[in-house]
Amino acid sequence: MQFKNTLEFAKELDVNDALKGYRDQFYFPKINGKDAIYFTGNSLGLQPKTAQKFVDDVMQDWAQLGVEGHFYAEKSWWDYHERLAAPMATLLGAKTKEVCVMNTLTVNLHFLMASFYRPTAKRFKIICEEKAFPSDQYMLTSQVKFHGFNPKDTIVEVKKREGEHFWRTEDVVAKINEVGDELALVLIGGVNYYNGQVFDMKTITKAGQDVGAFVGWDLAHAAGNIELKLNEWNADFASWCSYKYINSGPGNASGIYVNEKHLADDSIPRLEGWWGSKKETRFLMKPEFESSHTADSWQVSNPPVLSMAPYLASLEMFAEVGMPALIKKRNVIVAYLEFVLQEIDKEVETANFEIITPKERGTQLSVLLHGQGKELFNYLMKNGVITDWREPNVIRLAPAPFYCSFEDMYRFGQILKEGILQSN
Missing domain, CATH: 3.90.1150.10 (Aspartate Aminotransferase, domain 1)
Structure with missing residues (x-):
């Protein structure tokens, strides 16, 4: 053109x-x-006009049903989050069972690190991009310290070449191979917040897994923005923001992706809570946690329905448009x-x-x-x-x-x- x-x-x-x-x-x-000419959908998306009705519906159900809204609202609250999983999975290139909408981004990354950063004396290093978003830097540093390691010896940053403003995939792969059997985890922003670069997630995921590391992605600037194929790429885990390109509202709920190969593995540690236990037996109040063998097992609390309502409104628009x-x-x-x-x-x-x-x-x-x-x-x-x-x-x-x-x-x-x- x-x-x-x-x-x-x-x-x-x-x-x-x-x-x-x-x-x-x-x-x-x-x-x-x-x-206004609005260029900040990468920080906070605009409000869909349908969002108000979705919130009002929850408020009306609360007024009319009280606690019974958990089971008898038109969109029952106890499984409200499940309505978001399928459309979100479509945006991520994932299977519905691999996705759970919950918490917020950095909280979710901490939860996922509990499962996928399990350092040993030999395999303990983490690779991330140079000058990652500060929240990721703080999260990684605190996780490393929590496990008793020195961040300076543990966190390996892939740098841009002198005079260039972007990362080269071959440099990321080379760094992965250099760290080799000391590498426990690769965690990179799928789209860099500063320069807008989309990383080659398929190639980097394979490279990290080939040396025996887990590979996860911070999709804060990727979800709702670019084509994602997390299941096909075999990524181990991911989390994202919903309030940027997905237009769910300020500071709204995030979500997690956990690859299906990990879902039935009960040896993987999790930070667990009641709402993550198996849906069919949750209200039997068993003393033992029972996994659903879906990403829902990583959630700990019942869904924040009022914040999920505008999220669902926007996801319905995404499903309509594609x-x-x-x-x-x-x-x-x-x-x-x-x-x-x-x-x-x-x-x-x-x-x-x-x-x-x-x-x-x-x-x-x-x-x-x-x-x-x-x-x-x-x-x-x-x-x-x-x-x-x-x-x-x-x-x-x-x-x-x-x-x-x-x-x-x-x-x-x-x-x-x-x-x-x-x-x-």
Whole structure:
């Protein structure tokens, strides 16, 4: 497709957008009386208009049924989480029994580490990416200390090459082979939060398992964004955020994936609780834990239904549209945004910015602003663009295909151009 940086061309793309009707199914923040150009679906997705009804239904059942809502609500509470497992499994490329919606991301990673980080005197090291998201860094460090190891000797970071902004798969694999039989675990963000790079999860998973390690993935920026095939790739475990691309609401519930090969293995340790015990015998109040041999066995508490309600509302939209359609639009709208940025760079002599996201990407483009300070970011925010600033001088742009339009991309380019001109 031959792109044009014109309003008419952007509107034409919108007319032909198969998903254009979904934009009206989300609430947009207003800036200067107009819908904002919203680029932060990689931090917090917009609210689906259907979410309120799903929450109201739970509140109404609570008012009318009290405790009986656990079993007699239209969407009974005691198994509410099960309604989310199948649509979430579809997004993950997993089997329903491998998925349980529960807790929040870092809590889940700690739970999964209890099962899949079992260091020995010889096999104790962990590989992660350089400058992983801080929460992952803190989690890994605390787990290593909990097991009595020194993080400096235990956590091995795969670095980017000098002068490059992305990781090379061959470097990750080489580091895995170098650590070899000392490697207990590989845990990497499937999509890097800073540069938007999509890692080759299939290749890295195989490499880690080939040397005898478990391999898990933090899918915070991947779930609902890119095609995932966790079962096919044979990943051991994963967790994700639901409040970014899945639009479930601020700080909302996460979930876990555990590969089916581990589900019936009762020798794997877990941090267990009543709600993780077998559904059919749970209310017999047996003193012994009885696994369901599904990912549900990793949950410890009954589901937080009020937070799961908007999560379910969004997953129903994903099931209706399907990831292939979202990915198809994502590829075009991100390519158009890249084109607009390149055109502004040509038109404005002082623009001088660099896209540091490699071609292995999802929805996000990270833009390094050479010679531009945070005043440009502030200008964008004041003039209707909600984007994200990362020190020292990177803005992250994530045009979520559910609700962003091609006209948004064109309008952003014009605001960016004006902001650069005014700052010089």
